[in-house]
Amino acid sequence: xxxxxxxxxxxxxxxxxxxxxxxxxxxxxxxxxxxxxxxxxxxxxxxxxxxxxxxxxxxxxxxxxxxxxxxxxxxxxxxxxxxxxxxxxxxxxxxxxxxxxxxxxxxxxxxxxxxxxxxxxxxxxxxxxxxxxxxxxxxxxxxxxxxxxxxxxxxxxxxxxxxxxxxxxxxxxxxxxxxxxxxxxxxxxxxxxxxxxxxxxxxxxxxxxxxxxxxxxxxxxxxxxxxxxxxxxxxxxxxxxxxxxxxxxxxxxxxxxxxxxxxxxxxxxxxxxxxxxxxxxxxxxxxxxxxxxxxxxxxxxxxxxxxxxxxxxxxxxxxxxxxxxxxxxxxxxxxxxxxxxxxxxxxxxxxxxxxxxxxxxxxxxxxxxxxxxxxxxxxxxxxxxxxxxxxxxxxxx
Amino acid sequence: xxxxxxxxxxxxxxxxxxxxxxxxxxxxxxxxxxxxxxxxxxxxxxxxxxxxxxxxxxxxxxxxxxxxxxxxxxxxxxxxxxxxxxxxxxxxxxxxxxxxxxxxxxxxxxxxxxxxxxxxxxxxxxxxxxxxxxxxxxxxxxxxxxxxxxxxxxxxxxxxxxxxxxxxxxxxxxxxxxxxxxxxxxxxxxxxxxxxxxxxxxxxxxxxxxxxxxxxxxxxxxxxxxxxxxxxxxxxxxxxxxxxxxxxxxxxxxxxxxxxxxxxxxxxxxxxxxxxxxxxxxxxxxxxxxxxxxxxxxxxxxxxxxxxxxxxxxxxxxxxxxxxxxxxxxxxxxxxxxxxxxxxxxxxxxxxxxxxxxxxxxxxxxxxxxxxxxxxxxxxxxxxxxxxxxxxxxxxxxxxxxxxxxxxxxxxxxxxxxxxxxxxxxxxxxxxxxxxxxxxxxxxxxxxxxxxxxxxxxxxxxxxxxxxxxxxxxxxxxxxxxxxxxxxxxxxxxxxxxxxxxxxxxxxxxxxxxxxxxxxxxxxxxxxxxxxxxxxxxxxxxxxxxxxxxxx
Numbered sequence: 010x011x012x013x014x015x016x017x018x019x020x021x022x023x024x025x026x027x028x029x030x031x032x033x034x035x036x037x038x039x040x041x042x043x044x045x046x047x048x049x050x051x052x053x054x055x056x057x058x059x060x061x062x063x064x065x066x067x068x069x070x071x072x073x074x075x076x077x078x079x080x081x082x083x084x085x086x087x088x089x090x091x092x093x094x095x096x097x098x099x100x101x102x103x104x105x106x107x108x109x110x111x112x113x114x115x116x117x118x119x120x121x122x123x124x125x126x127x128x129x130x131x132x133x134x135x136x137x138x139x140x141x142x143x144x145x146x147x148x149x150x151x152x153x154x155x156x157x158x159x160x161x162x163x164x165x166x167x168x169x170x171x172x173x174x175x176x177x178x179x180x181x182x183x184x185x186x187x188x189x190x191x192x193x194x195x196x197x198x199x200x201x202x203x204x205x206x207x208x209x210x211x212x213x214x215x216x217x218x219x220x221x222x223x224x225x226x227x228x229x230x231x232x233x234x235x236x237x238x239x240x241x242x243x244x245x246x247x248x249x250x251x252x253x254x255x256x257x258x259x260x261x262x263x264x265x266x267x268x269x270x271x272x273x274x275x276x277x278x279x280x281x282x283x284x285x286x287x288x289x290x291x292x293x294x295x296x297x298x299x300x301x302x303x304x305x306x307x308x309x310x311x312x313x314x315x316x317x318x319x320x321x322x323x324x325x326x327x328x329x330x331x332x333x334x335x336x337x338x339x340x341x342x343x344x345x346x347x348x349x350x351x352x353x354x355x356x357x358x359x360x361x362x363x364x365x366x367x368x369x370x371x372x373x374x375x376x377x378x379x380x381x382x383x384x385x386x387x388x389x390x391x392x393x394x395x396x397x398x399x400x401x402x403x404x405x406x
Numbered sequence: 407x408x409x410x411x412x413x414x415x416x417x418x419x420x421x422x423x424x425x426x427x428x429x430x431x432x433x434x435x436x437x438x439x440x441x442x443x444x445x446x447x448x449x450x451x452x453x454x455x456x457x458x459x460x461x462x463x464x465x466x467x468x469x470x471x472x473x474x475x476x477x478x479x480x481x482x483x484x485x486x487x488x489x490x491x492x493x494x495x496x497x498x499x500x501x502x503x504x505x506x507x508x509x510x511x512x513x514x515x516x517x518x519x520x521x522x523x524x525x526x527x528x529x530x531x532x533x534x535x536x537x538x539x540x541x542x543x544x545x546x547x548x549x550x551x552x553x554x555x556x557x558x559x560x561x562x563x564x565x566x567x568x569x570x571x572x573x574x575x576x577x578x579x580x581x582x583x584x585x586x587x588x589x590x591x592x593x594x595x596x597x598x599x600x601x602x603x604x605x606x607x608x609x610x611x612x613x614x615x616x617x618x619x620x621x622x623x624x625x626x627x628x629x630x631x632x633x634x635x636x637x638x639x640x641x642x643x644x645x646x647x648x649x650x651x652x653x654x655x656x657x658x659x660x661x662x663x664x665x666x667x668x669x670x671x672x673x674x675x676x677x678x679x680x681x682x683x684x685x686x687x688x689x690x691x692x693x694x695x696x697x698x699x700x701x702x703x704x705x706x707x708x709x710x711x712x713x714x715x716x717x718x719x720x721x722x723x724x725x726x727x728x729x730x731x732x733x734x735x736x737x738x739x740x741x742x743x744x745x746x747x748x749x750x751x752x753x754x755x756x757x758x759x760x761x762x763x764x765x766x767x768x769x770x771x772x773x774x775x776x777x778x779x780x781x782x783x784x785x786x787x788x789x790x791x792x793x794x795x796x797x798x799x800x801x802x803x804x805x806x807x808x809x810x811x812x813x814x815x816x817x818x819x820x821x822x823x824x825x826x827x828x829x830x831x832x833x834x835x836x837x838x839x840x841x842x843x844x845x846x847x848x849x850x851x852x853x854x855x856x857x858x859x860x861x862x863x864x865x866x867x868x869x870x871x872x873x874x875x876x877x878x879x880x881x882x883x884x885x886x887x888x889x890x891x892x893x894x895x896x897x898x899x900x901x902x903x904x905x906x907x908x909x910x911x912x913x914x915x916x917x918x919x920x921x922x923x924x925x926x927x928x929x930x931x932x933x934x935x936x937x938x939x940x941x942x943x944x945x946x947x948x949x950x951x952x953x954x955x956x957x958x
Contacts (some may be wrong), residue, residue, distance in 0.1 A: 117429075121429070291774045292775040293774065295735065297788075299767065300793075315778065
């Protein structure tokens with residue numbers, strides 16, 4: 010009960026602070042338009058923001074006040090704050106470098122880029138590099154088993170860590186850092202391939218349906234509707250189970266790629282068709298048709314160049330969805346098969362450690378590492394996609 | 407018109423406005439000033455991009471996104487609108503200052519009834535109660551001579567025609583009896599016969615309530631009817647300002663004179679074609695329908711070599727559908743389209759490459775007619791490659807020749823994208839694409855109606871020159887009779903999918919006419935400021951525009 014009263018008092022204080030802030034702004038600046046035309050909602054937002062910031066600073070301070078050996082409730086908050094500041098600085102530096110290095114076009118691109126987008130691009134680049142050069146970057150192999158199992162992440166011997174394994178080892182003694190790096194290659198690589206196949210399939214069919222219309226549109230459209238009616242994850246599970254009757258091991262992974270691609274291509278089809286029908290009615294398409302151009306020219310030379318912006322944005326989002334679905338499938342045990350390292354599988358394998366969060370947060374961090382890798386990439390890709398959508402829509406702030 | 411004794415309502419002094427483009431601020435208005443007295447109508451004219459709308463909006467103390475007022479002042483009835491707080495402006499806009507946009511169809515919310523949108527402003531500003539505002543709205547609809555004023559407000563925007571919607575928009579602007587209304591090209595998107603009704607209604611209601619107005623348009627003849635004074639803008643600079651009559655009789659600036667002179671372009675009459683000559687294109691008894699909806703009934707006309715046939719009529723009269731039948735996009739139900747005496751297959755899929763090549767098309771909206779992702783060289787080069795089989799250097803040379811022919815410098819334009827061209831230049835590229843196929847017959851679908859008058863005249867002259875040089879035949883679809891007068895040899899008048907009258911141009915502009923032709927001709931605004939007054943006196947308000955069409 011007292012918590013509710015505390016919250017109520019805090020809200021009243023913030024509300025008053027907002028009003029005082031606006032009034033003070035108006036008085037001090039001599040009624041400058043910015044403060045004069047400020048709505049109360051904005052002023053309240055400012056006060057709320059300041060209050061949240063104050064709480065964060067206070068919590069951060071508290072996190073250092075607790076001695077090293079005791080359970081630290083602010084452990085994850087501290088990591089999050091460190092990460093946020095670190096990423097912000099990295100993104101800022103990355104954008105700064107981009108503004109002075111590169112071609113004229115790329116420099117111009119970086120000048121108008123928001124920090125979120127440069128963060129997204131930086132993360133995507135880092136992941137791509139990790140995936141490509143995994144064998145060179147990873148300290149150990151992904152299948153290499155060591156004697157020491159369940160080493161705590163952090164590399165601090167007093168807390169059960171080991172400097173040789175900075176992010177610890179899993180239950181059978183494999184290095185988590187190495188598996189994370191290889192996981193980038195497996196999980197991201199497979200998601201990428203799946204998304205490309207989904208786009209080739211869905212995009213082609215979508216444009217074909219938009220251009221030809223009539224019964225082609227009806228047949229393909231209704232088939233896609235039927236496929237979309239079944240929940241994607243359950244449908245994928247079902248099909249993979251069916252496929253496992255014929256193929257095993259890496260063959261099953263290939264089967265999974267195709268199953269996922271087909272299921273996801275239905276969403277791409279919808280978008281490609283919607284974008285396509287808007288382009289098909291343009292006069293330049295009519296002009297090309299009256300010239301006697303063939304279907305291939307119409308689709309790939311006239312329609313496709315005008316559909317790249319929405320398709321590219323969809324590619325980013327679709328990639329995230331595929332990637333998350335693969336992780337979920339792996340988590341359920343039907344996705345990427347061991348011994349290949351995969352983030353979804355890593356989360357599942359180490360999930361029980363999450364119960365240690367209250368008294369030994371370092372131990373609970375083990376399953377969260379792979380989950381964090383998934384989250385980071387998803388956020389990064391979405392930032393890049395948002396920025397691309399914003400650019401292609403031609404909005405100005 | 408001496409109105410100098412009336413109090414000043416709006417005063418804009420030396421205003422500089424800039425717009426953000428990419429990374430820099432570009433000037434839009436360079437030091438314009440403007441004074442508007444109570445009850446006065448000021449016409450703002452200029453080409454697109456002259457800053458007319460920007461200046462009009464600035465009179466409301468408003469700028470579009472990405473536009474800022476750099477310096478200068480805007481005073482409305484003693485209130486400094488640039489320094490005014492958001493609350494003060496909120497109180498003025500909609501109540502004392504109203505705005506009528508170009509496209510009423512895009513400005514009404516399609517999800518609400520007209521009257522519900524009408525009463526919003528008076529209720530929001532606490533001027534009247536909702537029921538009073540509704541009654542007042544019906545009264546305004548009556549005064550604006552909308553059909554069924556008692557019930558038209560209870561329809562949704564899509565259930566009302568374009569001209570009626572534009573009048574409903576004017577009624578909405580009037581709902582709080584503002585002191586100032588800004589009309590931003592209110593009749594540009596309308597047919598001539600509809601336009602005249604809207605013009606008469608606007609002029610009448612502005613006079614009745616003694617409202618001051620800024621009337622923005624690019625059509626000189628329209629502004630001559632509406633405005634007491636005219637201000638001419640060119641690329642953000644003031645060119646000149648004078649009372650309407652003074653301005654029309656003795657324009658001072660060269661630019662203004664050139665604007666006035668545009669309508670004088672007229673081609674010499676050509677000798678009539680031989681009686682036994684085979685027409686290039688012969689449309690014979692065409693009947694066509696969209697699905698089950700019939701749109702063309704028994705349409706016939708001939709187009710002879712080296713001649714221009716203008717097809718006129720209002721929107722929905724079947725002009726463009728006829729073009730679609732000729733090109734084979736809409737196969738006809740009955741009748742034949744002959745090309746040099748040979749029947750063409752009805753469906754374009756069944757025509758061979760040579761048949762397709764002979765009939766080319768130039769579109770109204772150059773924006774949608776050119777693929778925005780392809781450079782000009784490729785747009786023009788494709789038909790060259792496709793029909794003539796030229797590749798590589800030869801193709802590029804041919805494209806350069808074509809660019810020279812349409813008076814665009816090849817080095818400068820060949821690698822540009824359509825978005826880097828002005829409207830007139832885009833239209834020229836459209837012409838070059840048609841020419842690249844080396845056709846004998848070109849369909850021009852409203853090619854000049856989206857362009858400013860000076861630019862449009864340039865396009866017409868280019869088309870005329872190409873016709874003389876190559877002996878091309880044109881089917882020229884238009885609703886603008888000034889264009890017909892300038893370029894046509896023969897005229898076909900269409901209404902509701904039927905040809906109501908056809909013949910040589912000279913005959914068409916001389917009575918006796920079919921009543922519909924007569925209405926079309928009489929609805930074209932003239933440069934005489936008394937034209938609308940005289941016409942209304944002569945025909946009466948009941949016999950103009952759609953009302954007259956309905957009586958036929």
